Amino acid sequence: xxxxxxxxxxxxxxxxxxxxxxxxxxxxxxxxxxxxxxxxxxxxxxxxxxxxxxxxxxxxxxxxxxxxxxxxxxxxxxxxxxxxxxxxxxxxxxxxxxxxxxxxxxxxxxxxxxxxxxxxxxxxxxxxxxxxxxxxxxxxxx
Amino acid sequence: xxxxxxxxxxxxxxxxxxxxxxxxxxxxxxxxxxxxxxxxxxxxxxxxxxxxxxxxxxxxxxxxxxxxxxxxxxxxxxxxxxxxxxxxxxxxxxxxxxxxxxxxxxxxxxxxxxxxxxxxxxxxxxxxxxxxxxxxxxxxxxxxxxxxxxxxxxxxxxxxxxxxxxxxxxxxxxxxxxxxxxxxxxxxxxxxxxxxxxxxxxxxxxxxxxxxxxxxxxxxxxxxxxxxxxxxxxxxxxxxxxxxxxxxxxxxxxxxxxxxxxxxxxxxxxxxxxxxxxxxxxxxxxxxxxxxxxxxxxxxxxxxxxxxxxxxxxxxxxxxxxxxxxxxxxxxxxxxxxxxxxxxxxxxxxxxxxxxxxxxxxxxxxxxxxxxxxxxxxxxxxxxxxxxxxxxxxxxxxxxxxxxxxxxxxxxxxxxxxxxxxxxxxxxxxxxxxxxxxxx
Numbered sequence: 001x002x003x004x005x006x007x008x009x010x011x012x013x014x015x016x017x018x019x020x021x022x023x024x025x026x027x028x029x030x031x032x033x034x035x036x037x038x039x040x041x042x043x044x045x046x047x048x049x050x051x052x053x054x055x056x057x058x059x060x061x062x063x064x065x066x067x068x069x070x071x072x073x074x075x076x077x078x079x080x081x082x083x084x085x086x087x088x089x090x091x092x093x094x095x096x097x098x099x100x101x102x103x104x105x106x107x108x109x110x111x112x113x114x115x116x117x118x119x120x121x122x123x124x125x126x127x128x129x130x131x132x133x134x135x136x137x138x139x140x141x142x
Numbered sequence: 143x144x145x146x147x148x149x150x151x152x153x154x155x156x157x158x159x160x161x162x163x164x165x166x167x168x169x170x171x172x173x174x175x176x177x178x179x180x181x182x183x184x185x186x187x188x189x190x191x192x193x194x195x196x197x198x199x200x201x202x203x204x205x206x207x208x209x210x211x212x213x214x215x216x217x218x219x220x221x222x223x224x225x226x227x228x229x230x231x232x233x234x235x236x237x238x239x240x241x242x243x244x245x246x247x248x249x250x251x252x253x254x255x256x257x258x259x260x261x262x263x264x265x266x267x268x269x270x271x272x273x274x275x276x277x278x279x280x281x282x283x284x285x286x287x288x289x290x291x292x293x294x295x296x297x298x299x300x301x302x303x304x305x306x307x308x309x310x311x312x313x314x315x316x317x318x319x320x321x322x323x324x325x326x327x328x329x330x331x332x333x334x335x336x337x338x339x340x341x342x343x344x345x346x347x348x349x350x351x352x353x354x355x356x357x358x359x360x361x362x363x364x365x366x367x368x369x370x371x372x373x374x375x376x377x378x379x380x381x382x383x384x385x386x387x388x389x390x391x392x393x394x395x396x397x398x399x400x401x402x403x404x405x406x407x408x409x410x411x412x413x414x415x416x417x418x419x420x421x422x423x424x425x426x427x428x429x430x431x432x433x434x435x436x437x438x439x440x441x442x443x444x445x446x447x448x449x450x451x452x453x454x455x456x457x458x459x460x461x462x463x464x465x466x467x468x469x470x471x472x473x474x475x476x477x478x479x480x481x482x483x484x485x486x487x488x489x490x491x492x493x494x495x496x497x498x499x500x501x502x503x504x505x506x507x508x509x510x511x512x513x514x515x516x517x518x519x520x521x522x523x524x525x526x527x528x529x530x531x532x533x534x535x536x537x538x539x540x541x542x543x544x545x546x547x548x549x550x551x552x553x554x555x556x557x558x559x560x561x562x563x564x565x566x567x568x569x570x571x572x573x574x575x576x577x578x579x580x581x582x
């Protein structure tokens with residue numbers, strides 16, 4: 001009986017305790033890939049992403065990454081991603097493709113010129129598309 | 143003492159003025175009543191211009207003997223038949239005795255000391271020169287202002303007033319005088335005649351004349367009243383003008399004072415505004431300082447807590463700023479701060495606020511901005527800074543931390559997150575943006 005009351009008191013105490021949200025840092029290093037997208041995938045057709053779409057998509061992508069559980073998984077001290085994006089034609093429509101990978105210390109690769117390759121670390125890679133309206137599709141974290 | 147007196151005068155001047163006028167009026171009226179006499183006396187005993195005349199000039203036979211005593215002149219006469227109206231008279235000449243006599247018009251009473259021996263009337267003529275009727279050298283043309291009286295029936299001296307005189311009717315008809323000119327006029331009397339009257343019996347008679355006195359006032363009561371009324375009128379007119387002048391001066395003075403006060407107020411307002419601005423601004427960069435930021439933050443917090451848009455903050459720190467100062471000097475460091483603040487201000491909205499947080503740290507308050515937008519802005523700013531030559535000596539970069547404030551959250555918590563995010567950017571190699579995202 002005593003144990004029951006103790007348990008009950010603990011439940012009440014923790015249940016009523018103010019639940020302060022936790023925050024973790026997220027750094028995103030954006031790189032607009034300027035080279036030929038066929039170097040990434042031979043089937044890709046390059047498309048121009050105007051500044052309006054670029055702004056909309058970057059903001060949407062940021063939000064999507066912030067709200068993604070998998071991105072936050074195993075990242076108590078935060079994460080830093082290098083994110084490469086470029087425009088291409090998909091189903092006759094212009095989309096912005098995002099490819100992200102965890103940033104490595106002392107890696108100063110300029111992903112505006114170099115192709116970003118995924119690595120084998122789990123939860124450290126992601127890819128997504130963004131249409132003209134800024135809607136993020138097929139966000140995959142792997 | 144003089145100043146005090148002048149001040150008292152200015153305060154009580156209306157009262158003093160009225161008191162002065164009342165005093166003057168009272169004194170003038172009393173003086174007029176009991177003094178201010180104008181007396182003209184002719185003493186025949188000594189007056190030189192006296193001659194005797196009888197009706198012999200008109201064809202009569204009356205005789206007259208004129209003798210002087212110490213105090214009078216005595217007319218001993220005998221009226222005889224001959225002329226229809228026998229008479230004798232004594233002529234007293236005034237002025238030149240012709241056309242320039244004496245003005246007796248302002249006298250209001252005439253005293254005549256005359257003692258008759260026997261009954262009979264006496265005539266008193268005040269002969270007047272009238273420019274339109276009288277002719278030089280013709281005594282008969284002098285106007286006959288006459289008064290006939292019985293000395294024994296009068297007081298001694300006999301007293302008359304000018305109103306009792308009349309112009310002799312026979313003279314009027316004889317000279318065909320216009321009715322308007324036939325008025326008693328004593329303004330120019332060259333000749334006074336004292337003559338036996340129409341009721342004087344024939345035979346011997348005597349008239350002893352001691353003197354004639356004309357009494358009047360230097361200023362007549364009517365004139366005095368007119369003068370006093372005029373005095374009161376012009377004094378108050380003058381006072382009114384003075385008051386108007388004073389009022390005008392006072393109004394001008396007050397206007398000047400008001401303008402001066404308004405000017406001072408404007409100056410004070412400007413100074414106050416300057417001081418307020420200075421107290422809320424960083425002197426070097428012109429950004430808000432923490433004091434200025436607090437008032438904006440309070441307002442934005444209220445907006446957020448009452449369901450307004452999201453509120454995000456960007457904290458940025460200049461990378462290796464100490465090195466810039468150490469290498470190029472503090473003036474170059476200041477140049478970096480000034481140019482960086484200018485650059486940021488040109489890239490943020492007017493609704494955003496740039497705050498110099500301290501040293502090389504800045505905070506941007508982004509109202510109605512969710513975290514992802516603030517991070518995008520921070521990324522843009524990072525790129526701008528990276529691509530701008532803030533100083534010629536070296537390239538400057540900044541590290542950014544971004545956080546969004548939750549409703550009813552303590553600002554300390556937000557800035558703690560901001561610090562951590564910024565630290566994360568620094569630790570990750572600087573020149574990057576880190577957002578403090580809410581853990582799911």
